[in-house]
Amino acid sequence: MNVLALLPLPPVTFHILLALADQDRHGYAIIQDVEARTGGELKLSAGTLYRSIQRMLEQGLLLETRDRPAPEEDDERRRYYRITKFGVEVARAEARRLSQLVKFARESGFAPGRA
Amino acid sequence: MRLYRLLLRLYPAWFRVEYEEEMCAVFAARRAQENPITLWCGSIVEILSNALGVHADVLRQDLRWTVRTMRESPGFALTAVSVIALGLGATTAAFTLLDHVLLRPLPFSHPEQLVTLYQTDFSNRNPRTGATPPNFLDWRTMNQSFSSLGAYVGILTPMNLSGQGDPVRLDAATLSFDVFRTLDVRPALGRSFTAEDDRPGAANVVILGNNVATSLFDRAGNAVGRTVRLDTRPYTIIGVMPPGFAFPWRDTALWIPLKTWDNRSNRMLVVLGRLRPDVPLPQARADLNRIAKQLERAYPRENAGVGIGAVEMQGDMSPQSRMLVVAVFGAAFCLLLIACTNLANLLFARAMVRKQEIAVRIAIGAARERLLRQLFTESLVLAIAGGALGLLLAVVATPSLGILVPGALPIGATPEVDWRVFAFVAVLTLGTSIAFGVGPAFRSSSVADLNALRTRFASGGRTDRLRAALVLAEVAGTVTLLVGAGPLMKEMWRVEDVDPGFRAGGVLTLRTALPIAMPADQRHEFYSRVLTGVQALPGVISTAYISFLPMTATFGNFVVTVPGMTMAEETRAHTRFVTPGYFTALGIPLLRGRDVSGLDNTKTPPVAIISQSLAQRFWPGQDPIGRQINHGTVVGVVGDVSVRGLETASLPQVYLSWDQVPPGMAFYAPKDLVIRVSGDPMALAPAVRQIIHAANPEQAVSDVQLLEEIVSSQTASRRAQLNVLSAFATVAFLLAVVGIHGLLSFAVSSRTPEIGVRIALGARRGEILGMFLRQGLALGVAGVAIAVPLAYLAAQALTSLLFGVQPGDPLVYAAAALLALAMTAASSLRPAFRAASIDPAITIRIE
Numbered sequence: 001m002n003v004l005a006l007l008p009l010p011p012v013t014f015h016i017l018l019a020l021a022d023q024d025r026h027g028y029a030i031i032q033d034v035e036a037r038t039g040g041e042l043k044l045s046a047g048t049l050y051r052s053i054q055r056m057l058e059q060g061l062l063l064e065t066r067d068r069p070a071p072e073e074d075d076e077r078r079r080y081y082r083i084t085k086f087g088v089e090v091a092r093a094e095a096r097r098l099s100q101l102v103k104f105a106r107e108s109g110f111a112p113g114r115a
Numbered sequence: 116m117r118l119y120r121l122l123l124r125l126y127p128a129w130f131r132v133e134y135e136e137e138m139c140a141v142f143a144a145r146r147a148q149e150n151p152i153t154l155w156c157g158s159i160v161e162i163l164s165n166a167l168g169v170h171a172d173v174l175r176q177d178l179r180w181t182v183r184t185m186r187e188s189p190g191f192a193l194t195a196v197s198v199i200a201l202g203l204g205a206t207t208a209a210f211t212l213l214d215h216v217l218l219r220p221l222p223f224s225h226p227e228q229l230v231t232l233y234q235t236d237f238s239n240r241n242p243r244t245g246a247t248p249p250n251f252l253d254w255r256t257m258n259q260s261f262s263s264l265g266a267y268v269g270i271l272t273p274m275n276l277s278g279q280g281d282p283v284r285l286d287a288a289t290l291s292f293d294v295f296r297t298l299d300v301r302p303a304l305g306r307s308f309t310a311e312d313d314r315p316g317a318a319n320v321v322i323l324g325n326n327v328a329t330s331l332f333d334r335a336g337n338a339v340g341r342t343v344r345l346d347t348r349p350y351t352i353i354g355v356m357p358p359g360f361a362f363p364w365r366d367t368a369l370w371i372p373l374k375t376w377d378n379r380s381n382r383m384l385v386v387l388g389r390l391r392p393d394v395p396l397p398q399a400r401a402d403l404n405r406i407a408k409q410l411e412r413a414y415p416r417e418n419a420g421v422g423i424g425a426v427e428m429q430g431d432m433s434p435q436s437r438m439l440v441v442a443v444f445g446a447a448f449c450l451l452l453i454a455c456t457n458l459a460n461l462l463f464a465r466a467m468v469r470k471q472e473i474a475v476r477i478a479i480g481a482a483r484e485r486l487l488r489q490l491f492t493e494s495l496v497l498a499i500a501g502g503a504l505g506l507l508l509a510v511v512a513t514p515s516l517g518i519l520v521p522g523a524l525p526i527g528a529t530p531e532v533d534w535r536v537f538a539f540v541a542v543l544t545l546g547t548s549i550a551f552g553v554g555p556a557f558r559s560s561s562v563a564d565l566n567a568l569r570t571r572f573a574s575g576g577r578t579d580r581l582r583a584a585l586v587l588a589e590v591a592g593t594v595t596l597l598v599g600a601g602p603l604m605k606e607m608w609r610v611e612d613v614d615p616g617f618r619a620g621g622v623l624t625l626r627t628a629l630p631i632a633m634p635a636d637q638r639h640e641f642y643s644r645v646l647t648g649v650q651a652l653p654g655v656i657s658t659a660y661i662s663f664l665p666m667t668a669t670f671g672n673f674v675v676t677v678p679g680m681t682m683a684e685e686t687r688a689h690t691r692f693v694t695p696g697y698f699t700a701l702g703i704p705l706l707r708g709r710d711v712s713g714l715d716n717t718k719t720p721p722v723a724i725i726s727q728s729l730a731q732r733f734w735p736g737q738d739p740i741g742r743q744i745n746h747g748t749v750v751g752v753v754g755d756v757s758v759r760g761l762e763t764a765s766l767p768q769v770y771l772s773w774d775q776v777p778p779g780m781a782f783y784a785p786k787d788l789v790i791r792v793s794g795d796p797m798a799l800a801p802a803v804r805q806i807i808h809a810a811n812p813e814q815a816v817s818d819v820q821l822l823e824e825i826v827s828s829q830t831a832s833r834r835a836q837l838n839v840l841s842a843f844a845t846v847a848f849l850l851a852v853v854g855i856h857g858l859l860s861f862a863v864s865s866r867t868p869e870i871g872v873r874i875a876l877g878a879r880r881g882e883i884l885g886m887f888l889r890q891g892l893a894l895g896v897a898g899v900a901i902a903v904p905l906a907y908l909a910a911q912a913l914t915s916l917l918f919g920v921q922p923g924d925p926l927v928y929a930a931a932a933l934l935a936l937a938m939t940a941a942s943s944l945r946p947a948f949r950a951a952s953i954d955p956a957i958t959i960r961i962e
Contacts, residue, residue, distance in 0.1 A: 027137045028144055045157065046138040047165030054130065055172060077136040 003086075006059065009094045012052050015042060017061065017083060017091040024065050026078040027053070053081065061087035116143065122159065125166035127173060128484045173485070177492035184493065192497065194853055195461050199501025199548070201846050202454020203540050204508025209447030210536040211513050221429055222359075224299045225389075229428040230396065232264070232386035232403070234421050243424060245269045245382040247417070250410060251291070252376060254386065254423065257406045260399035261388040265294030267363055268373065269385045275628065275815040276369075278344040279331045284628070284817030285368040287321075287345070292372060297389045298362065302354030304328075305339035312353075313372045321350040322370045325358040345371070347630045347813070379417040387428060400425055445909065446596055446843040451540065453592045453847050455547040456585045457854045462494065462548060463581070464861040494548040501548075502541050509537065583894060586858050589851040590898025590935055591905060596844040597931035598906035604837055605927065615826060616756035617665065618702030622822035623796035624664055627807055627814050628786045635717070635776070638784060641810050642694060642773060645788065648806035654794045659697035660773060660785035665758045666825050671783055672766055676745045677733055688729055688769040689758040690746070692776055692785050698724075698753055700791045701822075708740045708751030716774035721747030726755045729767035746771055761826075789822065796821055848934075852942045859891055859946035867953055875955035884951040891943025892936065899932045906931070 009017075019025060019033040031044045056062045065082040068074050083091070105111040119142050123135055145154055185192040223229060232254065234244045246254070246266065255264045267290035274287045292308035301307055302322055312320050321343070328335040331343075335355045342349050350371070361367060363385065390399055403423040411418045473486055627645070629638055642660055649658045663671060673690045676682075695712055698705050706727060715722045723746045730739040730752050742749045746769055758765040776784050792799055800819050807816055863870075870883055906928070 027134075028141045031141065045161040045165075046141040047158075047161045049141075050130075050134040050138060051165045051169050051172070054133070054169065058176075075140070077140055079137060 003089050003093050006061075006090055007094060007097055009090065010052070011042075012044065012048060013056060013061070014091065014094055015044075016049075016052060016056065017087055017094075020062065020081060020083040020087070021091070024067065024080045024082045026075075026080050028078075030081070056087070060084060061090055119158065122162045125162060126169055127488075130169055173488060174492065177489045178496070180489055181493045181496050185496075191461065191465060194857075195458060195497045195548075196501040196504060198454050198457050198461065198850060198853065199498060199544050200504035200508055201850065202451045202458075203502055203505030203537075203544055204512060205843065205846065206447045206451040206540050207505065207509035207537045208512040209443045210540075211509070213441070213444040214536065225392075226429055227427070228262075228390040228392065229298070230261075230388045230390055230399065230425050231428050232388055233424045234382060235424045236421055246384045246386045246423075247379045247382050248373070248376045248384060249379045250418070250421075251384050251386055253410055254403070254406060255293075257409070258388075258399075258402055260391060260394045260402040262391045263293055263297040264386060264388045265297040266291045266373070266384040266386045267294055268383050270383075271364055271367065273628065273817070274345045274369075275347070275630065275813075276327075276331075276343055276345055277347070277813045277815065278342065278349075282813055282815035284626070284815040285327060286364070286366050287369045287371055288363055288367045289371055289373050290363075294362075294387065297387055299389070300356070300360065300362075303357040304335055305352070305354030307354060308370075308372055313374060315374050315376065317372070317374065319345075319348060319350040320353045320372065321345065322354040322356060323352055324356050324360065324368045327368045328352075328355040344813070345369075347632065379414060388425075396425065396427065443839055443843075446840055449592045449596055450843050450847050450850075451543070453589050453850050453854075455544065456588050456592075457850050457857075458544070458547050459550070460585045460589075460854050461857055463585075464857055466490075491549060495545070498541075498545045498548040502544065505540075505544075506537060583858070586851075586854050586894050587898045587901060589847075589854045590895060590939065591902035593844070593847045593851045593938070594899055594902030594931050594935045595906040595909050596840070596847045597934060598902075598910055598927055604841070605924070610761050613757065613761040615665065615761065616703060616754050617822075619822040619826045621792055621796055622700065623790045623792060623799055623803070624787060624818070624820060624822050624825065625800070625803065625816055626787050626818040627816055629784065629814070631781045633781075639774060641814070642785065644810040645807055646694060648810070649788070649790055649803055652799060652802055652806075654792050654799065656791040656793055657696045657700040658788065658790040659700045660694040661697050661787050661789065662691040662693075662783045662785050664787045664789065664822070664825060665701075665756050666760045667787070673769075674745070675729065675767075675769060678743050678745070680733065686729070686732065686767075688725075688767045689765065690769045690771065690783070692773050692783055693770045694773045694785060697770070697789065700789045701756075702791075703756060704754040706752045706754060707738070708749070710751060711770070711772040713774075715772035721775045722750045722772055723747045724751035724753055724770040725749055726753055726768040728755050729769065732767065744769070747775070787818075848938060851935075852938055855891060855894065855939050856942040856946065858894075859887060859943050860949070862890070863887065863946045863950040866950075870950055870953050871955040871957070874953060880951040883953075884947050887947035887950050888940065888943050891939050891947070895936045895939030898939070899935050902935070903928060903932065 015034045015037070016030055018037065019030045025033065027046070027049055031046075031049060035043050053062065057064070061084060062081045063084055065080045067082075068080060102111060106113050116139060119139060120135070123131055123138060126134075142158065221229065232246065234246050234250065235242055236244055248266070251264070251266045258264065267288055271286045272289055273284055276283050276285050290308075292310050292313040295301065295307050303325065305322070308320070308322070311317060323331075323335075323338055325335055328338040332338040332341070338352050338355050341352050343352065344350070356370075388399075390396065394402075403425055407418075407421060407423045411421060469490075476486060477483060627641075629641065633641075646658055646660065649655060662668075671690055672687045675686045675688045693711060695710055697703075698710055708724070711722060711724065723744055725739065725744070730749075733739065733744075734742060739749045739752055753768075753770070756765070756768060758768060773785050788803070790796065790799065790803065804816055807814055874880070874883065
């Protein structure tokens, strides 16, 4: 699939990609990560999360990984997700798109910072 | 947590399998931290919206997949869609007609209370005659079963309407004042008839139909209170009926009171009654029997053996019309079955091809439910596309079925597409497409059917038999339809071959019916001026007037006697008055003697020209010229003409002079003008109208048509029946071709490896070809064997449509059977050749 065809990303999708950038996570860990990152502003519901995950799996942004943490930390019901190479490309492209937008906003004086 | 799991059921099953446990875990973690009320409210809302979203995602994906697969095999998609469209369209149109004519309640309030009454006369073996006016009046006063009775004259009365724009000729119904009351209808404007209007000697009043009123006065509202002339007598317009009102016939344009109530032997009235709400029809019949007995005692001479019959007005039509409508519906239903069979076959074949693909996908872990859903969506898309096209077809085809609506019914001519029917047929097609689109795949996927991965060589015996049965059904249906259409076609060719006795080409005809009361010298003046004027027009070869053109009137049959000769039976002849040149204009051969001339008038002895069959009857082998008959001296002999039309035997003809119309016979005075032209006859019409207008500005011109049209209208209803049946038969035929071709193509594809092996092992290509051709033909033969008895039964039911054709006509069966066999052979050819040209090296390498 073409990277550009997926842009702009829905915010939830972008947040999930960000949550998986440094490590594999299971669903609830993603929710917690997003919540912490946004200072509690974005609290993903289970329904929204898994619908997004399902779509992202189909788009090839994620994959379900079989690598699991040590058994004492694990819960067998959990599924762990990992960002794919394609997912990374898409996240980078989205970040470029956003920073471009912010640059334009600065130039117009809508956003603080140097023009 | 149980409640939460229940909520999760809103998601598709495969989604739950994947994520239910995790979602529950998330919910449990949240429950430990958050306020339960906000948590629950939030969860319910987000599950509702997200579950819906997942379903939508799936639908979008499935639609994309469907479009892609359809692009890959456009032939399949096109065939399936057109099969659905044809079946759906034809059945909807035909059922709409059936519903319009037979099922739908008449457009009057409480139609179930409306009853048609008639006299029976078993002393003359006549089960149904009209009622005489005095009998009707007695029924009206003596009955205890009807809240209202009304009567109208059983044939329409054409009248000249003048005094408002150009004179026009319109069909009038003559009725008693209480007909409208019985029907419970009222004029939209003005008033209805009253008992006073119906009294002999009352002022002349008329109620107009909405169409006439608007065309004459621009707005219907302008008509009421105005005076028009009907056959030269003034009538006051007292009302205008609502648009769409059609009674007793479809084309009735105006209504006038009956007024004459004597004469107990003139059976001219059709009586209709409205039953009292508490009286069932059998009780009313008993009441009428009592009345009939009393009247028989009171009037033993006129009413001997006269009974009173009563039938429901709904569906009261000739058995032939009824049969025609039922036949069309039968044909359409046949077609629907064929279409569904075909669709089933197509989808089934596809499902079998997919069996392998599906098994592979299940093996690599695809959710079964999602696969089914995909197939379901595909079937749905096919059904919807076909349905839309079918609806379009129904809307286009339905008006053309209007010609089959009997004109003698009080309903409009054009049925409108019936939505209930469409819905029924749509559900049927949808059911078929889903049952056969998803069903086989479901079966193959419900067993963990990895066998499908291995069984490339096996061709499942049971499914093959099912598919073959479906094709058999198609062949049988097609043959039944062909056998139905065959006799109609044969009979129409026979009728069209009948020589009418005149040359119809190049003749323009029109009618100028002079008022009956017009004095003879004025008539003479009118004919002379018109004929002289028309003859002078460029291109006119000859022109003349006659009482009634052949094939336009069956009445005017008078007894012919020869003084001094006693015949065993009374001889009657179609008697017509003609102006000089009539025989030339129509191309009727003058065999002996002379035509009438301008000198045969009231001052000279009456003359007669007789047809050849009459001459042979009276004077076989002798010269009839100069002999006497009761109408006058025979001066000429002409060829016989089919006066009663091509299908019925006509009486001999007697032609009398236009200037010798006896007093009291003015109704039979010449009124039809015929003009033989060397160029385009219709181009002459405006000039002829001008000449007539100049001769008498009050005179209406009607029935402007070609003589050819009159002749071809003889076979019009037959042709309409034939066209409809042939259309159905053709469609069925095509569908069957598609079905057989599909079945064999599938057989060839699924057996390709086997055939490859056979060829590699030394089977000759001719043998392979023969094998598949035999398979196709076997289906054809079996189908014909099933169809022939079925078709025979259907044809017997149709006998009332097929006059003179026996349902067992072997030629028709042979032709239909041959066609069906040729069809099966032709549709097996391509797959068979494909099988024979299989390259063993390639197929085996693939394996």
